[in-house]
Amino acid sequence: MMRAQNSAHSIESETMRSSSDDSCRILVEYMNTPDEGSSSDKNGKGTFDEDEKFEILNEKYKGQQYSQIYFARLHNARNLLYSLVEKWKPHLPVCTVLGLKEGKECVIVGTLYKHMKLKPSILDEYSKERSAVPLVKPHNFMHPDDQLILEDESGRVKLGGTVLSPSLFVTGLVVALHGMETGAGDFLVQDILEAGLPPQIELPLDSREDKYVVFVSGLSVGSSTSNPLQLQLLVDHITGHLGDEKEQSIASKIVRVVIAGNSVEIPHGLLNGQNLGSKDQSKLSEPIKELDILLTQIAAGIPLDIMPGPSDPANFSLPQQVFILPLHRCLFPGTSAYNTFVSCTNPHSFELDNVRFLGTSGQNIDDLDKYSEAKDRLDFMERTLRWRHLAPTAPSTLGCYPFTGKDPFLIESCPHIYFVGNQNKYETRLLRGSEGQLVRLICIPKFCETGVAIMLNMSNLECHALSFWTQLGS
Amino acid sequence: MASGSMKGFFKQKKNSSSISKSSSKSHSKASSNPSVSIASDHPKPTPQISRASLHLKDEHEEVLRQFDMNMAYGPCIGMTRLDRWERANDLGLNPPRDVEGLLKGGRVGLDCLWDGRV
Numbered sequence: 019m020m021r022a023q024n025s026a027h028s029i030e031s032e033t034m035r036s037s038s039d040d041s042c043r044i045l046v047e048y049m050n051t052p053d054e055g056s057s058s059d060k061n062g063k064g065t066f067d068e069d070e071k072f073e074i075l076n077e078k079y080k081g082q083q084y085s086q087i088y089f090a091r092l093h094n095a096r097n098l099l100y101s102l103v104e105k106w107k108p109h110l111p112v113c114t115v116l117g118l119k120e121g122k123e124c125v126i127v128g129t130l131y132k133h134m135k136l137k138p139s140i141l142d143e144y145s146k147e148r149s150a151v152p153l154v155k156p157h158n159f160m161h162p163d164d165q166l167i168l169e170d171e172s173g174r175v176k177l178g179g180t181v182l183s184p185s186l187f188v189t190g191l192v193v194a195l196h197g198m199e200t201g202a203g204d205f206l207v208q209d210i211l212e213a214g215l216p217p218q219i220e221l222p223l224d225s226r227e228d229k230y231v232v233f234v235s236g237l238s239v240g241s242s243t244s245n246p247l248q249l250q251l252l253v254d255h256i257t258g259h260l261g262d263e264k265e266q267s268i269a270s271k272i273v274r275v276v277i278a279g280n281s282v283e284i285p286h287g288l289l290n291g292q293n294l295g296s297k298d299q300s301k302l303s304e305p306i307k308e309l310d311i312l313l314t315q316i317a318a319g320i321p322l323d324i325m326p327g328p329s330d331p332a333n334f335s336l337p338q339q340v341f342i343l344p345l346h347r348c349l350f351p352g353t354s355a356y357n358t359f360v361s362c363t364n365p366h367s368f369e370l371d372n373v374r375f376l377g378t379s380g381q382n383i384d385d386l387d388k389y390s391e392a393k394d395r396l397d398f399m400e401r402t403l404r405w406r407h408l409a410p411t412a413p414s415t416l417g418c419y420p421f422t423g424k425d426p427f428l429i430e431s432c433p434h435i436y437f438v439g440n441q442n443k444y445e446t447r448l449l450r451g452s453e454g455q456l457v458r459l460i461c462i463p464k465f466c467e468t469g470v471a472i473m474l475n476m477s478n479l480e481c482h483a484l485s486f487w488t489q490l491g492s
Numbered sequence: 493m494a495s496g497s498m499k500g501f502f503k504q505k506k507n508s509s510s511i512s513k514s515s516s517k518s519h520s521k522a523s524s525n526p527s528v529s530i531a532s533d534h535p536k537p538t539p540q541i542s543r544a545s546l547h548l549k550d551e552h553e554e555v556l557r558q559f560d561m562n563m564a565y566g567p568c569i570g571m572t573r574l575d576r577w578e579r580a581n582d583l584g585l586n587p588p589r590d591v592e593g594l595l596k597g598g599r600v601g602l603d604c605l606w607d608g609r610v
Contacts (some may be wrong), residue, residue: 080570080571080572081570082571083565083567083569083570085567085569086566086567086570089566089567090566090583093583094583097538171564172563225593288576377610391582421569422570422571422575422579423579423582423583
């Protein structure tokens with residue numbers, strides 16, 4: 019009895035719903051097997067994995083739509099904004115959208131909706147006029163006529179004025195606006211308040227020994243662009259088999275390797291719904307076997323976290339769950355023998371030695387790039403922190419599980435390291451907040467295209483790039 | 493479509509089959525409130541319950557429907573009333589206690605007003 023939803027994710031939720039209680043129990047038992055450790059202290063050495071809020075194993079799909087997650091988001095974010103509005107404009111009344119009176123200056127808090135002319139709609143397929151829709155999708159769907167609308171439970175109102183530039187915002191943000199209703203029924207915006215960087219637990223950065231975390235993403239094993247020699251160089255460097263003494267001593271201080279998505283690329287021609295012959299079947303599993311061999315070498319010596327990405331065999335919508343949960347022992351027979359190997363969700367949140375890390379495999383920032391503009395990807399990352407929301411465009415244009423009681427993408431506590439994988443180039447910035455927060459933003463480039471991995475020094479939040487390239491022939 | 497005949501995709505059904513279906517539907521919805529006009533063509537449910545308990549059910553159902561329609565607790569579609577009450581409680585919205593009592597006591601509709609109709 020599935021309600022018709024205009025979303026491709028209805029198929030996915032159907033399979034989740036039809037899994038019986040027995041199989042859920044088996045999955046839960048699998049998660050609690052002894053050598054996996056407790057879900058919070060995965061490596062048993064004072065490191066904490068905080069991915070529980072991103073796990074959907076205990077969620078039961080009951081036919082709900084996305085209005086529930088929007089309600090949870092609005093409720094939580096609005097409570098926060100109400101407390102901030104008191105200090106921002108204490109003399110102004112706060113009212114709901116339906117309570118607006120013409121000419122009365124006030125503050126309203128609600129969810130933004132951006133009406134975009136060029137945003138592809140599934141209804142275009144059914145439209146009788148076939149002229150306007152171009153067949154080639156543009157990379158970015160912005161248009162000068164885009165309009166912002168503010169919504170809360172009572173109603174919605176169009177936003178006017180020149181203070182807000184629609185190109186900087188996306189659907190799904192919760193903001194507070196100061197302004198007044200005009201005669202035309204629009205809300206003329208005079209000022210805007212975003213939540214701002216969340217509070218951060220301070221990190222004493224002076225007397226700590228050097229400890230390194232390696233970030234890499236987009237290995238794309240199995241694709242035509244991945245170079246096995248380059249991958250092997252990366253593994254050899256991390257495990258300390260390469261380089262002079264200085265390099266090796268740095269490699270000896272690596273405490274974690276984080277792979278931020280897109281580790282395999284299954285050849286697309288095989289996935290067209292037809293039955294596979296035995297030759298094709300082995301072609302399908304070759305990339306994973308190759309990846310397993312590489313990862314075993316790393317996991318043998320260093321704790322390894324692997325996150326699923328857009329091209330990995332995991333679920334499509336965010337939060338992506340651990341690599342096909344109970345099967346990962348089959349997918350990675352070599353690596354999963356080590357308890358240093360941890361299969362994580364995307365987004366991934368963890369703590370190492372009191373340093374908090376938060377990151378994704380790139381889908382959230384890539385989606386922001388389609389519906390808004392910024393100088394560079396780091397600006398998008400900074401905005402998500404200031405909005406205190408990892409993926410504001412979910413579920414509007416980014417696939418998402420329809421949570422009912424919570425919105426797991428709300429950022430409650432500011433991380434020290436915020437990383438995003440599968441970007442086009444390596445970029446990094448140290449962001450300082452108004453209350454003394456310090457965040458290292460890292461854009462991890464795709465390894466198959468750039469050969470670059472990132473090395474972060476946890477003692478001083480400095481990072482540098484490790485670049486691997488090979489040249490064969492004379 | 494090429495055949496030009498409507499019968500292929502617009503099957504004509506006998507009226508009797510539709511009547512038997514709707515009567516089985518109304519059976520399962522015996523708890524529906526007869527005093528509130530339902531915009532459907534279901535035949536009215538047979539009065540199997542005594543008038544006294546029917547009167548009580550109206551009141552309870554009315555209270556629960558007011559809870560469903562109250563926007564402060566979020567949208568009601570896709571959640572059972574008890575789940576929605578628990579969520580409202582967890583979020584600190586102080587939902588009315590008598591609604592919780594009614595829902596846990598049983599003998600009332602556990603699904604929201606729009607369940608199965610939207």
